[in-house]
Structures are given as structure tokens and as C-alpha cells.
Amino acid sequence: MDTLSYLGQGFGVALSPYNLVTALSGTLIGTVVGLLPGLGPINGVALLIPIAFALGLPPESALILLAAVYLGCEYGGRISSILLNIPGEASTVMTTLDGYPMARQGLAGVALSLSAWSSFIGAFIATCGMVLFAPLLAKWAIAFGPAEYFVLMVFAIVALGGMAGDKPLKTFIAALIGLFLSAVGIDANSGVYRFTGDSVHLADGIQFVVLVLGLFSVSEILLLLEKTHHGHQAIKATGRMLFNLKEAASVFVVNIRCGLLGFIMGVLPGAGATLASAVAYMTEKRIAGTSGHFGKGDARGLAAPETAIGASCCGALVPMLTLGVPGSGTTAVMIGALTLYNITPGPLLFEQQPDIVWGLIASLFIANIMLVILNIPMIRIFTRILAVPNWALVPVIAIITAIGVYAVHATTFDLFLMVGIGIMGYILRKLDFPLSPILLGFILGGLMEQNLRRALSISNGELGILWSSPISMGVWALVAMMLALPLLRIWRKRSQQRRAMADA
């Protein structure tokens, strides 16, 4: 019952005219950012952090803005994948499989609105799940001591490698780079300057915004340079803009199933939208069997990944809000934003600042509804944005990125650092390293070290404290499982190959 009254209170916060306008502009900005090639939810949210701070938004409005941008970006990404067959980011690859064929059959408007609707249902299911489970998890999380937290963070990092699948080793190395980078700067406990090279600018560490924008924006600018010569023609969205009842009804069961699946995948650290959409698509394809025409414009093939993405985005907010442990790149950025406001996400947030938590949850409902409504009149304008050529877009991205970095500390050192990190990010990308683990490692690194040292201070240096409680034992078991997962997958692949060899 408490939960419901808190939720009502949250709607009170989110429905204030000021926050409604914030959410509306957030969804609009997010959609445009998500549309543009080279800008995804991570850049979008990171760019807005310094701006939200400079605008002097109160913390709950800033958080609402960032969440709305997050959802908007995810939505914008699907416009380019449906109309151009270019997935804006990894998670929308599955959307192109059936979305683009639908658009070519003259159902572009239907495909777009149906995807918005699916993602709305997914987000709705996940938000309901969040309302139900988050307070329980938060209550349970209070029992966590420093040792348990440390183990939990180890789990989050390991899960990243275990879930990401095809390149666990590179994922681990990337995460370790992030974990290490978080140690740069003055050590809070002892006052020792670490890895600063006597530079004043590095004394309080590498700025989070600099790292994010360098890794994602600058490296993306360099990547776009390789692809200057492609002329893609967007499919014109004509005819019917809205799906009809029959179409909605035909995918409703798919929506529910994939919504639940996406929520669970979103809550798990490391899994995230990419995996959720892939699993959802594959599952639905198998369930449909021969009755479906997946890959040729089946509405179910569009609804499945979209629902899962919508649900996993909201699901990812659960571990972030309750435990303070982000599960994806974007939620890591949001934690970075919260720390700017001196808010520490974690179990106590629910008790101390219920306005922020429940306002955020309520605004997720509202932002999702806004996206569905906005979608219908705005599709034509959005498709025009897709036609902006790279030569006009890239300098503007570069300039805005520089503004975002300069806004944090107003030093040119940060600009140079950003370019350096960008070059590093570009090389890592060319060598097939995933980048978001670096970000996650960077955010978790500081917390991890603090908790490890605190735990060992309690036990006076005895390492046994790290596996003394039942909770930490349980989490260690999960860690072992996650470590075994990639090995198991490799082993299965090898034995399959061997069988294929034997058959041939």
C-alpha cells in the first residue's frame, strides 16, 4: 500500500507543469539525438549532464530530463533502422530485420507507430515490475555491507563478460581498463596522488563526461570518416500512419511475453537491450514456426525486439536505483549524473529521497506516453532529419561535444584529454573491443575500491570477510557461474563443430 501512495506522490512530482515540459523537451531532444548517426543514448545523456547542471535544474527535474532523453534516444534509433535499414546502435539490429521490409511494403507509418506502441507496452510492463520489485530489493539491499557490495560489483563486471558472449576476454580487458582509470587522481583515504604525473588537471581524476564523450563521440566521428561515400535513401513514410486494432491485437501476446523477458534481462547486469532484443526475436521466431514470415516483414518480428528493448531499458534502472550498481553503459552515465548532484543511488535513496525515485518512475510512464503521441504527427519531420548529410552533421557534433566537455571544468586540458581518449577509443573499436564495459568499470571502480578497503578495515586485513556472509557466498557462486558460462559456450561450439566435421 505504501508503494501506491508513494507512486501517487511521484505522479504529483512528475505531473507538475515544469517537469512535464522537461519530460517533453527531453523526449524531443532524445529522439533527434537518437536519429542522428553516431549519437546514441550514451552520448545524448552525457552531453546533457553539464547542460542540465548549468541550467540549474533541481535534481528530480534533471533526472527526469535524462530519463526522457534516454527513452527518446532508444526511440529515435528505431526510426533510422526502419526507414534506412541502418541500425543506429547494436540493440536495434533486430528491428531492421522485419521493420525495413515492412517499410518497403508501404507500411512505414504502421511499422513506426507499431514499434512505438510495442516499446510502450514493454516499458509499461517493466515499469510495473519496477514498482513491485524495486522497494523489495531496496529493503533487502540494506542488509548489504561493504564486503557484500564488493562482491556484487565483481559480479556486475563478470556478468558483463559472461553475458556479452562472443568476446569475453576483450570485454574483461575493457572493463579492467575502466576499473583502472577510476584510480587516477588523488586517493580519498590517504591523500596520495595516483598516476597524475604531477599534473594539476588530473588531481581530481578523469572527469566522467570527458571519458564518455571522448570514447563515444570522438571515436564515432573518426569512424564516420570511413563511411563518407554512402548515399542511403530514406523510405518515405506515406499512407496510413497508425496501426489498426487488428494489427495491435495480433502482436499483443508477443508484447506481453517479450515485455516480461525484456524486464528480466534488463535487471540482470550486463545483459541489456542488445541481448534482450536478440533473444526475444529468436524466441518469437521459433514459437511462430512456419506460420510466420519472419525477415520478410512480419509484424511480430518487429514487435518482439521493440518490446524487449523498451522493457529492458526500464528494467536496467532497477539495479541502478536500488543497489547503486549500474548494469549498462547508459545507466552508468546516469549514475555519473547523480553523483554530480551529490545523490548516491542505493537502498537509502528510497527512504531519504522518495520524491526523486518515484518522480522518476512516474515520469517514465509519462515519457512513454508522450513518445507514442509525439510519434504520429512528427514522423514526417523526423524523416527529414535523416536526410542531413554527414558533412554538415559531423562538425556540429564535434563542436557540441567540445562545449559539453568545456562546460565541466572550463579548461582546455580536458579538451586535449578528450581527443586522446577518443583516439584510444577508435583504436579499441577497430580491434573489436566493446567500449561500454570501460564506462561501467570506470563508474564501478571507485565504489569497488572504497568498499574493498572498508571491508578489509572492518576485518583488520583479514581476507575472509569477503566470503563470510551467506549473501556474499551466494553472489560468489553466481560469479563462478558467470565465469563458467563463456567457457561452456566455447566448449559447446567446439563439440558442435566436431559433430559437423564427423557428419560431413
Add this chain to the structure above:
Amino acid sequence: MILQRIFALVLLAVCAALAVMAWPYQAAFSYEPVGPRAYPLLMLGLMSLGLLYLAIRPTPIVRKDDEPELDRETLTKIAACIGLLLVFAATFESLGFILSAILAGVPMARLYGGRWLHSVVVVVGMSVFLYWLFDRVMDVPLPLGLLSVLEN
């Protein structure tokens, strides 16, 4: 393959150098059993193990279809783009935001295949607009540099 080995070995060397750098980190007087040295060394050690494995057995790089082979032309372009970004960073405060954005932005637009006239119009327009938007409307202070004479 070979690139990946070189990369792993270079990063390994960096790890070693950083570990040497971290060795003397010791708190002058301390109340806790774990000092400032342990955590970075632990991370560097784990990273080195991973890199060592990568250097011995590199994983094949999966190339996407739309990703062209890196040729000399693209590499020069990328180097030029990095150079422009550095110029932008270096002149950001001395020339001021608007001028440095134009200085770096116009060649960058050319690099991405824009025509001279189009590039100049778009970049000049956007730099002035963005300056107005961020500095005047949103209160994100940006340096005016040389143009500050025009003010007042």
C-alpha cells in the same frame, strides 16, 4: 592478428610502466590495512594476464560488411581529422569559441565531403548559433577570445 598482438604488447608495456609508477604509492601514516597501492596493482595485474593471453592467442576480428578496408587515403583523413580536433582544442581559449570552431569546423566539413560554400555557411552559422544558445540562453560560459573586442 599481428596488429592485435602489437596492441596487446604495447598495452602490456604501459601496464608495466604504470605498475612501476604505482610502486612507491604509500600513505605517510595510515589507519587502514589496505593502502592506496593495492587496488591499482590488482587491476593492472589482472589486465596484464588478459593481455598476455591475447598476445599469445589473438581472437579474430569480425569485420562488418559496411566497414571498408583501411587504406592509405582513409588513414590520412583520420590523421587530418585528429589534427583538426587538436587545433580546435588548442585555439579554443586563445581565439575564442566562435573563431576556433570555424577554423576547425570548415576543413572538417570539407573532409566529410561538403562543398566550400556549403561548409562555410553551415559551420559559421552553427558556431554563432551555438554560442548564442549555450553562452547567452543556457548560461554555459564559453570563451569569446579575440571577438571580445566586439562586446560592448
